[in-house]
Each structure stands twice: as structure tokens, then as C-alpha cells.
Amino acid sequence: MAQADxxxxxxxxxxxxxxxxxxxxxxxxxxxxxxxxLYLPIVVIIVMSFHPKIYLTFPLPGYSLRWYREFxxxxxxxxxxxxxxxxxxxxxxxxxxxxxxxxLALVRFDFPGKRxxxxxxxxxxxxxxxxxxxxLLILLNAVQxxxxxxxxxxxxxxxxxxxxxxxxxxxxxxxxxxxxxASLSLGAKEFQTFIEVTLPLISPSIFAGMLFAFTISFQExxxxxxxxxxxxxxxxxxxYGRLRDAITPEINVVGVITLAMSFGVVIIMKxxxxxxxxxxxxxx
Amino acid sequence: xxxxxxxxxxxMSWLRRRPAMQGIFLAAPTGIWLxxxxxxxxxxxxxxxxxxxxxxxxxERRFTLENYERFLTRPIYGRILLRSFRVGLETAILSLxxxxxxxxxxxxxxxxxxxxxFLILVPFWTSYLIRLFSWMxxxxxxxxxxxxxxxxxxxxEPLRLLFTPFAVVIGLIYSxxxxxxxxxxxxxxxxxxxxxxxxxxxxxxDFQSFLEVTLPLSVPGIMTALxxxxxxxxxxxxxxxxxxxxGADLMSNVIVxxxxxxxxxxxGSALGIVLLVTTIVLLMIVSxxxxxxxxxxxxx
Amino acid sequence: MIDVExxxxxxxxxxxxxxxxxxxxxxxxxxxxxxxxxxxxxxxxLRLIAGLDSLTSGEVFIRQEDVSFAPPYARDVSLMxxxxxxxxxxxxxxxxxxxxxYRERGLGKDERMQRVQExxxxxxxPGIEKRYPRQLSGGQQQRxxxxxALVIKPTVLLLDEPFSNLDLKLREEMRVELKQxxxxxxITFIFVTHDQEEALMLSDRVAVMEEGKIIQLDTPRAVYxxxxxxxxxxxxxxxxxxxxxxxxxxxxxAEFETESGLILLVSNDHRVPSGSSGVLQIRAxxxxxxxxxxxITTGNTLSGVIERAIYLGISxxxxxxLGSDDLIMTIRPTTGExxxxxxxxxxxxxxxxxxxxxxxx
Numbered sequence: 001m002a003q004a005d006x007x008x009x010x011x012x013x014x015x016x017x018x019x020x021x022x023x024x025x026x027x028x029x030x031x032x033x034x035x036x037x038l039y040l041p042i043v044v045i046i047v048m049s050f051h052p053k054i055y056l057t058f059p060l061p062g063y064s065l066r067w068y069r070e071f072x073x074x075x076x077x078x079x080x081x082x083x084x085x086x087x088x089x090x091x092x093x094x095x096x097x098x099x100x101x102x103x104l105a106l107v108r109f110d111f112p113g114k115r116x117x118x119x120x121x122x123x124x125x126x127x128x129x130x131x132x133x134x135x136l137l138i139l140l141n142a143v144q145x146x147x148x149x150x151x152x153x154x155x156x157x158x159x160x161x162x163x164x165x166x167x168x169x170x171x172x173x174x175x176x177x178x179x180x181x182a183s184l185s186l187g188a189k190e191f192q193t194f195i196e197v198t199l200p201l202i203s204p205s206i207f208a209g210m211l212f213a214f215t216i217s218f219q220e221x222x223x224x225x226x227x228x229x230x231x232x233x234x235x236x237x238x239x240y241g242r243l244r245d246a247i248t249p250e251i252n253v254v255g256v257i258t259l260a261m262s263f264g265v266v267i268i269m270k271x272x273x274x275x276x277x278x279x280x281x282x283x284x
Numbered sequence: 285x286x287x288x289x290x291x292x293x294x295x296m297s298w299l300r301r302r303p304a305m306q307g308i309f310l311a312a313p314t315g316i317w318l319x320x321x322x323x324x325x326x327x328x329x330x331x332x333x334x335x336x337x338x339x340x341x342x343x344e345r346r347f348t349l350e351n352y353e354r355f356l357t358r359p360i361y362g363r364i365l366l367r368s369f370r371v372g373l374e375t376a377i378l379s380l381x382x383x384x385x386x387x388x389x390x391x392x393x394x395x396x397x398x399x400x401x402f403l404i405l406v407p408f409w410t411s412y413l414i415r416l417f418s419w420m421x422x423x424x425x426x427x428x429x430x431x432x433x434x435x436x437x438x439x440x441e442p443l444r445l446l447f448t449p450f451a452v453v454i455g456l457i458y459s460x461x462x463x464x465x466x467x468x469x470x471x472x473x474x475x476x477x478x479x480x481x482x483x484x485x486x487x488x489x490d491f492q493s494f495l496e497v498t499l500p501l502s503v504p505g506i507m508t509a510l511x512x513x514x515x516x517x518x519x520x521x522x523x524x525x526x527x528x529x530x531g532a533d534l535m536s537n538v539i540v541x542x543x544x545x546x547x548x549x550x551x552g553s554a555l556g557i558v559l560l561v562t563t564i565v566l567l568m569i570v571s572x573x574x575x576x577x578x579x580x581x582x583x584x
Numbered sequence: 585m586i587d588v589e590x591x592x593x594x595x596x597x598x599x600x601x602x603x604x605x606x607x608x609x610x611x612x613x614x615x616x617x618x619x620x621x622x623x624x625x626x627x628x629x630l631r632l633i634a635g636l637d638s639l640t641s642g643e644v645f646i647r648q649e650d651v652s653f654a655p656p657y658a659r660d661v662s663l664m665x666x667x668x669x670x671x672x673x674x675x676x677x678x679x680x681x682x683x684x685x686y687r688e689r690g691l692g693k694d695e696r697m698q699r700v701q702e703x704x705x706x707x708x709x710p711g712i713e714k715r716y717p718r719q720l721s722g723g724q725q726q727r728x729x730x731x732x733a734l735v736i737k738p739t740v741l742l743l744d745e746p747f748s749n750l751d752l753k754l755r756e757e758m759r760v761e762l763k764q765x766x767x768x769x770x771i772t773f774i775f776v777t778h779d780q781e782e783a784l785m786l787s788d789r790v791a792v793m794e795e796g797k798i799i800q801l802d803t804p805r806a807v808y809x810x811x812x813x814x815x816x817x818x819x820x821x822x823x824x825x826x827x828x829x830x831x832x833x834x835x836x837x838a839e840f841e842t843e844s845g846l847i848l849l850v851s852n853d854h855r856v857p858s859g860s861s862g863v864l865q866i867r868a869x870x871x872x873x874x875x876x877x878x879x880i881t882t883g884n885t886l887s888g889v890i891e892r893a894i895y896l897g898i899s900x901x902x903x904x905x906l907g908s909d910d911l912i913m914t915i916r917p918t919t920g921e922x923x924x925x926x927x928x929x930x931x932x933x934x935x936x937x938x939x940x941x942x943x944x945x
Contacts, residue, residue, distance in 0.1 A: 023490070027392075030385035037382070038407050038461060041418030044428055048421055056421055058431035102314035109307025117311055120318050126567065127322075128519030130536040131556045134543055135325025138332055138553070141342075154321050161314060181636050182669040184656040186736065187686030190300065196682075200673045219412045222521045222536065226543065236413045243526065247420065255414035262409040269409075270402060300655060301638065 042259065049252035056249055071253040080238035081257070084218050087149075087234060091156040091217040092210035098157065099164030100206055106165070107172040125162045132158060133223035151227030152234070159220060160213030167209035171202050204272045211265050211272075218258075326560070332553035342549055351554035361538070365558065368534040371449075372518030375456040376510045382457065383464035383509065388498075390465070391472035401469065408462050416526045419455050420446060423527070447529025455523035460513035467512070471505030472498070511570055515563060535559045585612040586648070587772040588633060588740050593642035595628050602628040604796035605642070610740070610772055615763075617775045619783040620793035621819065626776045629793070630742050633774065634663045647739055657686065662738040666745045668729040670717040676728050677713035680704070683736035703731035706765060723754050730765070740772045747782065759786060780820045784808065792816045814863055814942055822868040824912050829861040830941065837936055840864050844908040848884045850939035863942045870938035871914035873902055874931040875924060883935040888912065890928045904932055 048056055052064035071077060105111065106118060124132060136155050137147075145151070179201070183193040221236035228237055235254070242248050299305055333351055336344045355361045390397040390404075407415065422428040423445040430442040445451055475498065483493035521536035533541075535555060542552030588610040595603040603625040610616045618626035631637040633644055635656035643652045651659045662683065670679050680700045684691055691699070704710050707727035717725055726746060733741055746762075747755045763786055766773050777783055783790050784804040791801040792815075800812045811817035814825065828842035830852075838852040840862075848864065856862060878885060888906040900923045904912045912932055924930060 027385050027389040030382070031389045034382060034386040034461065034465070035403065037458065038404065040428075041415045041422065041458070042407060042410065044421055045414060045418045048418075055426075056424075057426045058421070058428045059435075098313040098317055101310035105307040105310035109303050109310070111304040111307030111311065113315075114307065114311075117315055120323070121314065123318070123322065126515060126563070128515075128536055128559060128563065130519070130521060130539045131326070131329065131560050132322060134539065134549075134552060134556050135329050136321055137543070138328045138549065139321070139325040142328065157317065158322055161317070165314070176667075176669065178665045178667065178669040179671060181634075181656070182663065182665060182671075182732075183682065185634050185636065185659075185661065185663045186683035186732070187657045188682070189655070189657055189686075192686065197671060215409055221413055222540070225540070236411065239413055239417070243417065243420075247417075247424075251414070251417055252421075255411065255417065258411045258414060262411070263406070266406055266409050301653075 045252050045255040045259065048249070049256045051249050051252070054249060056247060056252075067249045067253045070250050071257070074250065076233075077235075077238055077250070077254060080233045080235045081254070083232060084235040087152055087156060088214040088217040090153055091160045092214040094153070094157045095160030095164045095213040096206050096210050099161045099209070100168050100202075102161075103165045103168035103172055107169045107175075121165050122162055124158050129159070129220070129222040133226040136223075137226045146229075147227055148229045148232045152224060152232060155223055155227055156213075156217040156220060159216050159223075163212035163216060164206070164209035167205045167212065168202060171205040175201065208269060208272050211269055215262070215265060329553045329556050332550050333557045335550045337548045337550045339547075342547065351551045354551060355554055355558060361555070364533060364535060364538055365562070368518045368536075368559070369562075371452060371456065371520070371524075371534060372514040372516075374453050375460055375517030376514040378453065379457045379460045379464040379513045380506065380509060383461060384468060384506075387465045387468035387472060387505075391469050397469075401466075404462050404465055407458075412459060413522060413526075415458065416455050416522055419451070419458065419527060423451050423454070446527065447532070449528070449532060451527035452524050452532055455527045456513075456517045456520055459523070460516060463512045463516075464509040467508040468502060468505040471502045471508075475501050507570070511567070515567070519559065519563065586610070587612045587614075587646065588774065589643075589645040589648075590629070590633065591643040591645070593629065593632055593644065594640045595625075595632055595637060596640040601796050603632065606793075606796070606798055607642075608791060608798060608801055610774060612772055613770045615766055615773045615775065615786055615788045617777060617783040617787040617790045618793055619777060619780060619790050619819075621778055624793040625796040626778075626793050627744055630663070630744055630774060630776050633659075633740070634661055634742055635659050636663070660739040661742055662733040662736055662740075663742045664729050664733045664744065664746050666748055668717075668725045668746075668749075670725055670729055670732070672717050675714055675716050676704075676720075679717070679728060680732045680735050683732060687736045699735055700731075703735040704728075706734065706768070707731045708761075722750055723758065726750065726758065730762075734765075734769060734771070738771065740774060743773060743775045745777055746775075747777075747779075762786065784820070792819060794819075810940065811865065811942075814865070817865045817940070817942070822913065822915065824866045824868060824871070826864045826866070826910060827861075828864065830856050830858050833858040838941065840939070840941065842908065842910065844910050846886070846906070846908045846910065848939060849936040850941055851937045852941055856941045865940040865942060866912075866934055867938055868901075868913050868915045869899075870934055871912060872933045873904070873914055873916060873924070874933065875928065877931050878933055881933070883933060884939075885931060885933045886912075887929070887931050890924055890926050890930055892926055893923055895923060902930075904930060906932070 047060065048058075049067060050063040050065070051057075051060050052062045052066055102117075102121065106114065106121070132155065136151060136158075140147075140151055140154075175198075179197050180193050183197045184190070188196055219236065220234070221240060224234050225237055225240070228234060233241075235258070239251055239254060242251060299309075332343060334347050334349070336346050336348050336350065338344045390400055393400075420427070424430075425442045425444070425446070427446070429445060430439075433439045434442065479497050479501075480493050483497045484490070488496060518534070519536055520534060521540060524532045524534050524537055536559070539552050539555050539559070542548045542555060546552075586609050590609075591607050593603055593606045594601070606625070606629055608616075618629055620626050628637060632639055633646075635651065635654055635658075639652055643650060645651065646660055671682070674682070677700055680703055681696055684696050684699055700713065701710065704712065707730050709724060709727050709731070712720070712724070712728075717728070720728065729746070743762075747758055750758060759782060775783075775786060784807075787804055789801060790804050790807050791798045792807060793799065794815050800807055800816050802810075807816065808820055811820065817823050817825075826840075826842045826844075826846070826848075828840055828846075830838050831841045831847070832839040833852055833856060835852075835855075838850050838856065838858075840848045840850045842848065842864070850864060877887070886906050886908075888904040890902050891905045891911070892903045894901040894903075895918075898918065899915050900918050902914050902916065902924065904914065906912060914932065
């Protein structure tokens with residue numbers, strides 16, 4: 001499309017030419033379409049949460065807070081929401097505690113097995129969740145641990161680890177080593193240097209990684225359905241269970257609640273990314 | 285303070301001169317975790333896939349090739365595997381077509397795109413299941429899409445959109461889009477901004493300099509995007525389960541079904557191994573051309 | 585008293601020999617500069633003294649104590665980094681007090697405050713304790729870094745190209761100030777730079793390094809006037825080099841015949857024997873230029889034509905083609921008069937004592 005235009009445009013001052021209006025418009029339109037595509041479902045959820053009827057139709061026949069009231073009284077749903085929040089929190093903390101030293105090792109040190117570890121660390125992102133799920137199910141079942149929290153915590157940490165390791169190592173790659181050297185030569189020992197200099201400076205990316213881990217855990221459904229028991233149902237499992245019966249409008253409200261939470265997370269990330277000096281991860 | 289130098293060589297000073305040991309110590313928690321809970325289980329999955337399923341009990345530990353035979357002899361499973369790859373490929377290519385112009389526009393904007401890039405990522409942070417549910421509301425018979433099309437007079441009868449292969453791909457592209465745009469955007473941003481003016485100085489038109497300079501240099505980003513979206517598409521469970529209806533099942537759906545409904549763990553394991561091995565083989569073929577750690581590594 | 589002694593220090597990174605059997609001693613209160621091009625091993629030598637890199641072989645002593653295997657925090661040295669390495673998450677006070685906190689644990693709060701204040705006064709930046717590094721200019725950051733390094737009163741202060749990130753004007757100011765501060769605190773300084781001017785002006789002694797070795801270690805004047813090798817002569821100042829051989833040698837001087845057939849009178853401090861081939865170095869600023877043949881021609885006087893004249897403001901550089909076809913470069917201070925133009929016939933003259941004979945290449 002752009003080529004046709006260049007043929008028509010004046011040829012003499014080729015390098016003076018501005019970007020062509022038509023190709024420019026095409027780009028803008030495509031971008032607009034992308035954003036519409038991305039945000040349409042979010043808008044729909046918010047609008048539909050005010051639907052007054054049990055059968056969701058569009059356009060809406062009116063507006064009501066009926067499903068918000070329904071949600072507040074839905075103990076099972078709220079229990080699952082709390083389960084998910086607690087599980088996400090535990091996942092984030094454990095992933096950070098386990099993954100941060102690993103990021104340090106991968107960026108700072110050479111050791112036997114490093115190359116292997118480098119790819120193994122990314123494996124949970126590549127291997128379909130369903131496979132990770134059946135593996136852990138078979139293992140823990142074999143050692144006769146009943147399903148529930150242990151499965152969920154162990155498994156979600158597997159999913160959270162790559163995110164912590166990637167965010168922390170991306171900052172460590174650009175980390176000014178001379179700050180640590182300055183600290184050492186000013187008399188602080190290795191561990192004191194880590195606490196005084198390294199940790200405060202990489203803490204934004206640890207925290208960012210924790211938010212990733214939390215979000216991944218909070219959204220995870222495929223593997224969790226293998227691991228959870230009714231008392232440990234996470235929010236996605238509860239929602240999916242309801243969806244199987246019928247489209248219940250209450251899910252829209254749950255959607256709005258989680259959206260509000262996610263926006264909170266996103267805003268924290270945005271603030272953090274300003275404070276992080278090193279690399280960023282997926283634009284955040 | 286100089287006394288520290290004279291102290292007997294304690295553990296710390298022993299460790300200090302052995303960086304490899306320090307690295308191993310630091311990496312150990314992650315290494316052990318991933319070995320115990322991911323590596324070892326995968327071996328168990330492999331073992332299970334060679335054992336016999338006995339209804340009522342989970343498994344009988346006797347070697348058999350029956351599970352793989354079943355996969356190979358019943359055409360339905362081959363079809364599902366192929367469908368998984370086809371859906372993965374469709375997702376990857378359609379996302380790319382949608383993402384490239386957007387990434388290009390964002391990368392070339394003079395006034396910077398930090399906020400716009402940020403907005404691309406926001407949906408990722410919201411619940412995937414909820415977003416798929418929203419697509420149900422949009423695509424169902426009395427949903428948003430049909431409502432708009434009907435009121436505009438474009439159609440007179442509601443279209444059947446939900447529970448179609450089209451709906452599955454819509455849902456998959458939706459979740460893949462941010463991860464397609466970002467790597468391409470990162471690569472485009474990294475291209476020396478003077479290269480295109482240089483090409484134009486040498487007589488190339490806008491479109492020619494795009495074909496000669498920008499496009500070839502953005503190939504790494506394109507490959508990264510294709511691989512990520514292909515893998516997530518081919519291994520997906522939720523989009524086919526929610527938007528696809530009957531006959532849209534991919535490998536993951538069948539594995540879930542075998543495990544949680546038929547309680548046939550050995551056959552489910554065999555299917556898992558098939559999915560894993562084919563994914564890894566495909567990855568290895570591609571990784572000859574692209575470094576994997578760059579794909580999943582930090583974007584810009 | 586010897587503050588620092590480095591004995592046969594060697595550092596190998598993989599296959600690269602960064603520091604190759606380096607030995608030297610630094611006296612108390614001395615200002616020693618390690619000078620050399622990038623990659624010559626000067627920074628690595630500094631880091632070996634600081635304990636930031638470990639020796640492959642050799643020893644390092646600080647005040648007669650063997651610290652070869654001691655970690656950085658157990659060595660009584662402090663280091664000033666090229667980009668200052670101020671802790672961005674700590675304010676100026678906490679940056680400067682950092683070393684006191686770990687090196688002088690017994691120090692009371694009041695004392696600590698007083699020491700920080702003294703250090704800030706020393707670098708003429710009182711009253712900025714509460715500010716953060718990013719709120720300071722490059723020059724201020726540099727001073728804070730100096731204060732942080734000095735406040736712990738180390739035996740030796742190591743400085744790794746501390747001025748390379750400053751603009752020219754500020755750099756010149758800071759050099760003068762650094763010298764004053766060093767005279768005031770009387771601490772031993774080991775300074776690393778690739779800037780010959782900086783080395784000559786600041787140092788008591790200069791160690792010129794090349795490919796991991798110290799080529800020459802002497803006072804600035806000796807390094808300049810009697811370079812031991814062509815490398816040193818080329819690295820510091822500007823010189824002409826003529827190849828040839830010694831045809832007569834005795835204690836009073838020597839005669840040198842260039843490959844082009846010129847016969848020049850030269851001083852012979854290094855006692856190069858007759859018959860040996862070598863290189864003759866003539867400093868550019870010691871070559872005089874006359875538009876007419878000078879009346880007194882005791883030294884070396886040769887005729888030639890100006891091939892090119894380059895005006896530099898403070899000086900002018902002439903490239904003069906001699907009758908023998910050798911090209912001689914000279915630097916003359918500018919005067920109010922119009923400089924000589926290209927194509928002018930001229931006479932060049934230089935004293936035998938400004939000609940240094942070097943053996944080998």
C-alpha cells in the first residue's frame with residue numbers, strides 16, 4: 001500500500017519526504033484496533049456487572065447493583081477469593097526468597113551446571129502448565145501427601161520462580177558493581193555489603209518480580225484444578241465451576257473486583273519501574 | 285581492623301576465594317526446587333506413561349506400550365495433536381499480523397510511547413479467566429457483538445460466534461497480543477534511528493527502506509513473538525474449554541479429561557509426554573535460529 | 585617508611601596477562617602515579633592493592649604487613665572510583681559515614697558527625713549532608729567521593745582515573761585542589777591515569793606501564809627528559825625518532841648516523857657503545873627554527889623546507905623536510921609575528937643534550 005503512494009509522490013527530493021499520510025493512517029488505525037481489542041472485554045465486564053437480569057443480554061435492559069449484593073453474600077466465592085490472595089502472597093514471598101539468590105548466582109558467578117540451570121529456570125514458562133500439573137500430582141500422590149495447599153504452594157512457586165529470576169537478573173546485569181566494591185573497601189564485609197548496598201538497590205525488581213508471581217498465581221487455573229480440594233479452591237477454580245453450570249452474572253462482579261485489584265498492582269508496578277534504574281521486564 | 289586478615293581461615297574466607305562454590309550455594313534452592321518438583325515429576329510422568337491403567341485403582345506397575353499404541357492407532361488423538369499445532373500456528377501468525385503495525389507505530393512515535401506500552405500490558409494483569417468470560421459475553425448469541433451488528437443493520441439474524449474455532453483463536457490472540465507486540469517493539473526501538481534516513485539518502489523509498497532495513501532487522505523480535513504465542517496457543521486449555529464448545533479440544537483439554545474425569549493417569553501421562561516432546565522438538569528446531577534465553581529474557 | 589610494597593604481582597584473566605610481574609614501593613606521603621594507555625594493567629594493579637582482584641602470584645604489603653590474601657575490608661586502603669560509586673540510596677552524610685560505621689565501630693555519634701563535617705570541609709562542601717548523590721553536580725559528587733575515601737584516614741588512598749568524567753575546566757580545577765588536599769592530609773596517594781599532563785603535574789614519581797609491566801618508574805622530570813624506551817618517549821610529550829647507528833662513542837658524547845645519512849652529535853647518558861644500532865629521540869619543542877642560517881652552529885644545524893605549518897594558538901607545529909629527506913616536527917611558541925608559511929626555506933637546530941639515544945628498535 002505504501003509503495004503505490006511513493007510512486008505518486010514527487011521523486012526529486014526523496015530524502016526530504018515526510019512519512020506518507022496513507023501508511024501513517026493505516027498504522028494509526030491498526031494501533032487503534034489493537035487497543036480496542038485489548039480493552040473491549042474489560043469494558044464489557046464493567047458494564048455487564050450492572051446488568052439487572054439473570055440472563056445477560058446486550059444492550060442492557062437497565063442498571064442495578066443486584067449482582068454486587070449477591071456477591072457480598074456469596075461466602076464460597078469470597079472464601080475462594082481470599083484463598084487466592086493468600087496463595088498468591090505465599091507464592092510471591094517464597095519465589096522471591098528462593099529465586100533472588102539464584103538470579104545472583106546466574107548473573108554474578110560461574111559454576112558447573114550454570115548453563116543447564118539457565119534453561120531449566122525458564123522451563124516452567126515453556127512447558128505447558130498441564131504437564132507441570134500432572135507431574136507434581138503424580139509425585140506428591142506417590143509420597144501420599146493429600147491434595148490441597150502443599151500442592152498449590154509448591155506448584156505456584158514453580159510458576160513464580162522464572163518471573164522473579166528474570167526481573168531480578170535483568171536489573172543485576174546493569175548493576176554498578178563498583179558500589180559493592182566501594183562498600184567492601186570502606187570496611188563492610190560481604191554480607192554487610194549485600195544488606196547495605198545490593199539489596200536496597202535491587203529491591204524494586206524483587207518487588208516487581210513478586211507482583212508478577214502474585215499475578216501468575218492469582219490467575220492460574222489449569223494446574224490448580226489438579227491440585228486443589230474444595231476447601232482450597234482458588235478463585236479461578238470457583239469461577240470456572242460456576243461457568244460450567246451456566247453463565248452467572250455474578251462473575252462480572254468478581255471480574256470488577258479483581259480488575260480493581262489488578263489496577264492497584266499495575267499502579268504499584270508503574271511507580272516501581274520509575275525507581276528501578278536497571279532493566280525493566282516486559283515494559284514494566 | 286587488620287586483625288581480620290590474620291584470622292584463621294574460617295568458612296567465609298574459604299568460600300570467598302571459591303566463586304564457583306558461592307554460585308552453587310546461591311543457585312541451590314532454585315535448583316533443588318525445580319529438580320524435585322519439576323524434573324523428578326517429569327520422570328514419573330514418563331514412567332506412568334509406560335504403566336497399565338486399572339479401573340478402580342490408579343495404576344499397575346507393569347511395563348506396557350499400550351498407552352502409546354492407543355495414541356497412534358486411534359485417529360482422534362492424532363487429529364487433536366494436529367489441531368493443537370494448527371491453533372498454535374494460527375494464533376502466532378494472526379497475532380503477528382495484528383501486532384506488527386502496532387509495534388511499529390509505537391516504536392516510531394516521536395513523542396514516546398511509555399504510557400501506550402504500559403496500556404498494552406494492563407490486560408495481562410487482569411484475570412485471564414475473567415477476560416475469556418467477557419469474550420463469551422461478547423460473542424454469544426445475544427451478546428455484545430451480535431447486539432452491535434444487529435442494531436447497525438449489518439446482519440438481520442444473530443451470528444453463531446461462540447463455541448466455534450474462530451472464538452478460540454480470538455481468545456488466544458487476545459492473550460498473546462501483548463507478548464507479540466513487546467518483543468517486536470523492543471527490537472524496533474533498538475534499531476539505529478539513522479539507518480532508515482541513510483537508506484533514503486541512498487535513494488530508497490519509504491517502503492523500500494522498510495523492506496531493506498527495518499523488516500530484516502526486526503526478524504529476531506518476530507521470531508521471539510511467534511515462538512511464545514505458538515507455544516502458549518498449542519498448549520492452551522482455557523480458551524478451547526470456554527470459547528470452543530464441543531470438538532474444539534486441544535491436547536491440554538484431553539489430558540485434563542483423562543486425569544480428572546477418566547482417572548486414566550497412564551494414558552494421560554502418555555499424552556502429556558507426546559505434547560512435551562513435540563513442543564521441545566519444535567523449540568529445538570527453532571532455537572537453532574534464535575537464542576532461547578533471549579526469547580524469555582527481559583524485554584525492554 | 586614504606587607504606588605500600590608490591591612484589592612480583594601478577595594477575596591473569598583467563599589467557600590474558602593483565603599485570604605481569606610488577607614490583608614497586610611507595611613511601612609514606614608520596615604521590616605515585618601509574619600512567620599508561622588503556623589496557624596496560626594500571627587499573628588492575630590498583631585493584632590488586634585494594635584487594636578487589638586477587639593476585640595470581642606475588643605479594644602486596646601495606647605498612648610491612650602481608651595483605652596478599654586479605655579481603656578489601658581488611659586492608660587499610662580506600663579507593664576512589666572513576667565514576668565515584670556513591671551509594672544512590674544514601675544521602676551525603678550516610679555515604680561519608682559508611683566507612684566510619686564499619687571501620688571505626690567504637691566511634692560515638694557526635695564524633696562521627698564531627699568527622700563527616702571535617703571531611704566535607706576538607707573538600708570545601710560544608711552543609712550538604714542531607715542531599716542525595718543525584719542532586720549533586722559531577723564536581724560535587726567527586727568531592728563527596730573524595731571525602732568518603734579520606735574520612736576513614738586510610739594508610740593509602742587509591743584513585744582510579746577520578747577526573748575522567750569531568751569536563752576540561754573542572755578537571756583542571758580539581759587537579760590543583762587534589763594536590764593541595766594531599767599535601768594537607770599527608771596520606772600516600774596512588775593515582776591511575778592515562779593523562780600524561782595529569783601525571784606530570786601531580787606526582788612525586790610516575791610509573792609508566794605497558795602491557796602489564798612497569799617500563800619506567802622515576803620522577804616526572806626524569807621520565808620526561810630521560811625516557812628509557814621509545815614507548816615512554818612516545819607516550820609522554822611529542823618527539824621525533826630517527827633510526828640509525830652509533831658511529832663514535834666516548835664519555836663526552838657520541839656521533840649518530842641516521843639511515844638517511846645524516847650525522848648528528850648526541851649526548852650519550854646510557855653509554856651506548858659504538859657500532860650499535862638504535863633510535864634517536866629529539867623532543868619536538870627542543871628543535872629551533874630559523875629563517876636564516878644561525879651564526880653560531882655548535883650543535884646540530886640542518887637546512888630544510890617547511891612542508892606544513894599547523895597553527896594551534898598557544899603554539900605552532902612545523903613539519904620540516906630536511907635535505908636528507910627526513911621529516912622533522914617541531915613545536916614553537918607563537919609570537920606576535922606572522923608564522924612561517926609552507927614552502928619556506930628554513931634552518932633547524934637542536935642541542936646534542938636534547939638528543940636521547942635508545943637502543944633497540
